[in-house]
Amino acid sequence: MPLYKNKLIKLNKRLALAITFFIILKSATVFGQDVQFSQFYSAPLYLNPAFTGATQLTRVGTNYRNQWPALQANFVTLSAYVDHFIDDKNSGIGFLIQTDKAGLAGLRSTSFTGTYSYQLPISQTFTLRAGANAGYYLRDINFSNLTFGDQYVNGVLTNPTNEQFDAGALKNFFNMGTGVLLYSNDVWLGVAVDHLNQPNQSLIGEEDKLPMKISVHGGYKFQFTPGVTGQGMYTRPQERSLTPTFQYKQQGRFTQIDLGMYLTFEPIVFGLWYRGVPYKRVNEITNNESVVVLLGFTKRAKDSMFKVGYSYDITISKLGSSSGGAHEFSLSYAWFTGDPRKPPKNVRLIPCPDI
Numbered sequence: 001m002p003l004y005k006n007k008l009i010k011l012n013k014r015l016a017l018a019i020t021f022f023i024i025l026k027s028a029t030v031f032g033q034d035v036q037f038s039q040f041y042s043a044p045l046y047l048n049p050a051f052t053g054a055t056q057l058t059r060v061g062t063n064y065r066n067q068w069p070a071l072q073a074n075f076v077t078l079s080a081y082v083d084h085f086i087d088d089k090n091s092g093i094g095f096l097i098q099t100d101k102a103g104l105a106g107l108r109s110t111s112f113t114g115t116y117s118y119q120l121p122i123s124q125t126f127t128l129r130a131g132a133n134a135g136y137y138l139r140d141i142n143f144s145n146l147t148f149g150d151q152y153v154n155g156v157l158t159n160p161t162n163e164q165f166d167a168g169a170l171k172n173f174f175n176m177g178t179g180v181l182l183y184s185n186d187v188w189l190g191v192a193v194d195h196l197n198q199p200n201q202s203l204i205g206e207e208d209k210l211p212m213k214i215s216v217h218g219g220y221k222f223q224f225t226p227g228v229t230g231q232g233m234y235t236r237p238q239e240r241s242l243t244p245t246f247q248y249k250q251q252g253r254f255t256q257i258d259l260g261m262y263l264t265f266e267p268i269v270f271g272l273w274y275r276g277v278p279y280k281r282v283n284e285i286t287n288n289e290s291v292v293v294l295l296g297f298t299k300r301a302k303d304s305m306f307k308v309g310y311s312y313d314i315t316i317s318k319l320g321s322s323s324g325g326a327h328e329f330s331l332s333y334a335w336f337t338g339d340p341r342k343p344p345k346n347v348r349l350i351p352c353p354d355i
């Protein structure tokens with residue numbers, strides 16, 4: 001009897017995993033939520049193409065996110081980007097590669113995206129940037145990694161399944177997006193719209209359009225008396241500031257709010273955010289997802305900037321601590337590549353507030 005009970009428990013666990021996977025897969029194919037970064041301003045080209053070239057330098061960066069590492073249906077995302085500001089054209093160009101993998105069957109999406117932005121000063125205080133992107137997406141899945149109820153006899157895996165799937169389903173499509181960004185020395189507000197063409201993303205031959213994703217994001221930097229580093233001609237101010245930030249996202253019927261702040265005591269940066277929609281209930285459950293904490297390091301010079309950050313999502317939803325939360329890393333380096341006889345444009349003009 002105990003042996004049969006153990007086999008039944010294993011069978012129920014496997015069936016539960018399979019059912020969970022199909023719920024996730026169905027949600028992905030019907031509603032198509034995109035990857036989300038807790039450090040969304042550290043993934044600038046993904047957040048809004050108008051951020052392309054916003055440092056007015058040449059920049060390279062990478063982001064890594066592992067969501068729900070304690071679950072078999074976890075999500076792992078890796079991205080890398082490069083962007084460059086073309087001084088005499090008031091333009092930024094960039095390129096972003098991103099891949100994410102989810103679930104037992106390895107539902108994987110890989111994208112290759114080119115970005116462009118144009119910078120237009122509209123007053124002595126404010127500057128407007130407008131951007132666009134175009135990308136090529138690949139999505140694939142391996143159904144052979146899954147097992148189904150008809151494969152078990154008395155709790156033992158013996159039979160091939162009668163479910164009919166391609167062993168390695170593959171889908172590719174093009175994607176387009178746009179965005180605008182208005183900013184001054186201490187404040188910024190941006191709007192981005194992705195999947196303008198609403199491409200068909202179905203892996204099983206059906207019509208399943210990827211819904212447009214809308215993001216509204218902004219912040220305000222309260223500057224305090226700066227610190228000082230170095231001596232003599234090498235003296236340089238160190239930033240001391242508090243920066244409340246927000247992001248509102250909507251894709252299909254899904255909505256999300258990120259609300260929090262950065263405390264910069266250069267070279268150290270602290271961050272704290274709340275993610276959820278507390279006034280919205282889904283199936284009688286309040287949409288509280290996570291609290292995010294961040295620790296970062298930034299090193300600035302006249303013509304270069306280095307940033308690294310680590311954040312952890314503390315799950316406050318019904319999923320609880322059993323999910324393992326989410327670990328996220330970001331890294332970027334920006335430097336001046338123009339004429340050394342001419343000061344970089346980030347010194348001569350108003351730069352986009354950096355966080």
